[in-house]
Amino acid sequence: xxxxxQYRSIEQILKTxxxxxxxxxxLFEMFxxxxxxxxxxxLKKMQDGTTYAVTxxxxxxxxxxxxxxxxxxxxxxxxxxxxxxxxxxxSKRQFMYLQIDPYANAFNEEDNGNCWEExxxxxxxxxxxxxxxxxxxxxxxxxxxxxxKNTGHTEQFDxxxxxxxxxxxxxxxxxxxxxxxxxxxxxxxxxxxTDTLSRNGKGAxxxxxxxxxxxxxxxxxxxxxxxxxxxxxxxxxxxLRYLEEIAGDILHDFKLKNDATTLRKQIYEGIESxxxxxxxxxxxxxxxxxxxxxxxxxxDDANVPSLLSxxxxxxxxxxxxVAEHTRRFILSEGNPYYYEGSKAAGIGSPHTPTKYIWHIAxxxxxxxxxxxxxxxxxxxxxxxxxxxxxxxxxxxxxxxDTKYTREWFSWANxxxxxLVLDYCGYFIER
Numbered sequence: 001x002x003x004x005x006q007y008r009s010i011e012q013i014l015k016t017x018x019x020x021x022x023x024x025x026x027l028f029e030m031f032x033x034x035x036x037x038x039x040x041x042x043l044k045k046m047q048d049g050t051t052y053a054v055t056x057x058x059x060x061x062x063x064x065x066x067x068x069x070x071x072x073x074x075x076x077x078x079x080x081x082x083x084x085x086x087x088x089x090x091s092k093r094q095f096m097y098l099q100i101d102p103y104a105n106a107f108n109e110e111d112n113g114n115c116w117e118e119x120x121x122x123x124x125x126x127x128x129x130x131x132x133x134x135x136x137x138x139x140x141x142x143x144x145x146x147x148x149k150n151t152g153h154t155e156q157f158d159x160x161x162x163x164x165x166x167x168x169x170x171x172x173x174x175x176x177x178x179x180x181x182x183x184x185x186x187x188x189x190x191x192x193x194t195d196t197l198s199r200n201g202k203g204a205x206x207x208x209x210x211x212x213x214x215x216x217x218x219x220x221x222x223x224x225x226x227x228x229x230x231x232x233x234x235x236x237x238x239x240l241r242y243l244e245e246i247a248g249d250i251l252h253d254f255k256l257k258n259d260a261t262t263l264r265k266q267i268y269e270g271i272e273s274x275x276x277x278x279x280x281x282x283x284x285x286x287x288x289x290x291x292x293x294x295x296x297x298x299x300d301d302a303n304v305p306s307l308l309s310x311x312x313x314x315x316x317x318x319x320x321x322v323a324e325h326t327r328r329f330i331l332s333e334g335n336p337y338y339y340e341g342s343k344a345a346g347i348g349s350p351h352t353p354t355k356y357i358w359h360i361a362x363x364x365x366x367x368x369x370x371x372x373x374x375x376x377x378x379x380x381x382x383x384x385x386x387x388x389x390x391x392x393x394x395x396x397x398x399x400x401d402t403k404y405t406r407e408w409f410s411w412a413n414x415x416x417x418x419l420v421l422d423y424c425g426y427f428i429e430r
Contacts, residue, residue, distance in 0.1 A: 009080035010036070010073075013426070020424040024376075026383050031420045033390045034413035038069050042410050043086060044109070050096065051089030052109050056408040059114070060106045060128035063094055064219055067139035068304065069410045072417045074150040075426050084151050091147060091156040094140040095164035100124060102164075102171045103132040103184050105221065120187035120201060132184050134175075134215040134232035135305050137168045138239045145242040148250075149429040157250045165243055165251075169259050172236060176266070178206060178214035178227060186216055194222045194350065203227050207292030211270020219303035220351040226289040226297055230275040231305040233267050234315035240264035272318050282329040284322050286310075299337055300330035302349045302358030302395070311368050314430060331365070341398020344381050348395055352405050356395030359385070363392075363415035367422055375423045382416055392416045 014032055021028040044052040053066040070087055077084040097107045106128040108114050113125040121130045144156045174181050185201030197203040203216055206227040213236060215229040240260045247257035277287050277296045286307055287296035300307045307330050310323055317323055330347065332338060337348045339355045347361035348354075359382060366378030385401035387393060392412035393404040406412075421427075 007039075007076065007080050007083055009076040009078075009083065010039070013076055013421070017420060017424050021420075024379075027379055027420065030383055030386065030390050031417060034392060035072065035417040035420075037391065037413050038410050039073070039086075041408075042069060045086070045089065046093070046109075049089055050093035051086050052093060053090060053410075055106075056410045057406060060108060060116075061093070061097075062106045063097065063136040064105070064133070064139045065411045066090055066094065067143040069414045071143070071146070071428070072414050072421060074146055074428050075421065077147070077153075078151045084147075084153055087143075087147050087151075088153055088156045091140065091144045092158065092160060094143070095156075095158075095160040097126070098137070098140060098164040098167060099160060100126050101130065102137060102167045104128075104130045105133050105136045105217070117188055117191075120189070121185060129221070131186060131217040131221055132175075132215065133217045133219060133221070134172070134213060134229060135219045135235055137171060138232070138235040138305070141165065141168065141239040141243055142235075145239070145246060146428060146430060148246070154250055157246060162251055162253065162256075165247070166256060168243075169256070169263060172213045172263055172267075175214040176211070177208040178203070179208050182214070184216065197223055204291065205293075210274050210292040211266040211268075212274065212292070213267060218301060219305060220301055220349050222301075222349075222351050224289055226291040226295055228270075228274065228290045228292060230271060230286055230288060230290065231300075231307050231309065233271050233275070234310060235305040235313050237264055237268045237271070238314045240267070276322055279325075279329065279334075281334060282332075283325045284319075285326040285329050286317075286322060298329070298334075300335050300347055301337060301351075302347050302361035303351070304360065304364060306330075306347075306361070306364065308347065308361065308364050308368065312364060327368075339398045343385050343396070343398055343401050345398070346381075352395035353397075355398045356403075356405065357385075357398055358395050359392040359412040360394075360415045363412075363419045366419045367415075372423065375419065379416075379419060379423060382419070 018028050042054050053061050055062050055065040077087050104127040108128050111125040116129045186197045187201040188196040212228040212233045214227040215232050243260040244257050247253045288299045289297040339348050344357050346357040348356045366375045387402045387404050394406035394409050397403040
């Protein structure tokens, strides 16, 4: 792990936040603990100059989690070369992994053959798990772009990035025609149905050529019910716009820029044409998943990308009322994974037990409101549901926060930290 040290910019942020939270000592104490936790416990600088980040209590690096874990340090990296180097190193490692296997979601520190399970899929010694998730390809593009916009650094846009970006375009385009063109399959034996794909690893049948790109699994690592995962497609629209800018301004690859533009427009039209359905109580809403044939899964999940995180990610649909209706739906008992109890009310996940709310989803509620009062209310709820640990967890029981999943979950700590920073006036350029 990174040798524990003092970073000037981190110390300045802590000093500023402490002053702004002078009437909230517990919030500051938790922020200090959560904010420094990732730097102190999850990162390893590799001999090749890249950065390896474990997700927490699982000894592997997720493309998604690692991006989210380091996101709160973007504002510190601008004036701290050592932190910028860690972020750039993470980006470079992500694109190294993407060239090894763009269908994998989590990777080992080295080519050691470690894995979650020995699944029936294409095997590789670098791969910890090979669940194909659209967001796993979105996050590295987003993270590389945010480094550029928040620090001015462009070293992450090297040849590995260039080749990785082209591979992402290729995979997204292939998976627009999953049934006919995809080489991907995934079968995990003797497990829950949410942990494997049906039809010999192909997944539930979807209609090809509707614009959206197929995903086998959700950002929870649970299998999709229907293969067009709408919030992940929303995220793809956003990061493809980022790629257009990178390809034109940095890489000067105008074919890549045009390919990204074409794909972005196709996915966007697919979402707006096939991802919206009418409900009696809430009006037109975005579905969580669809198959393109008219079947919809109406819910939201705590993991990001989610429907709750639309504005956080930067997605804007054609009709803002649909987004408003959707938010009202997912923050109600109409969402089967919205729970209310004596400790809190919020969104959970089929990935965790019934009546378990996720700290990530609570933090996202706070990050997607404009009212400072509402943000502070959410921070108070987060601080009151830490199970007495001073850290965030995955899910906790709505009536007893000492019942929680994952003792050490860096992504949740990062989301809490980001909400505190947001409340204190720090923001991420995008």
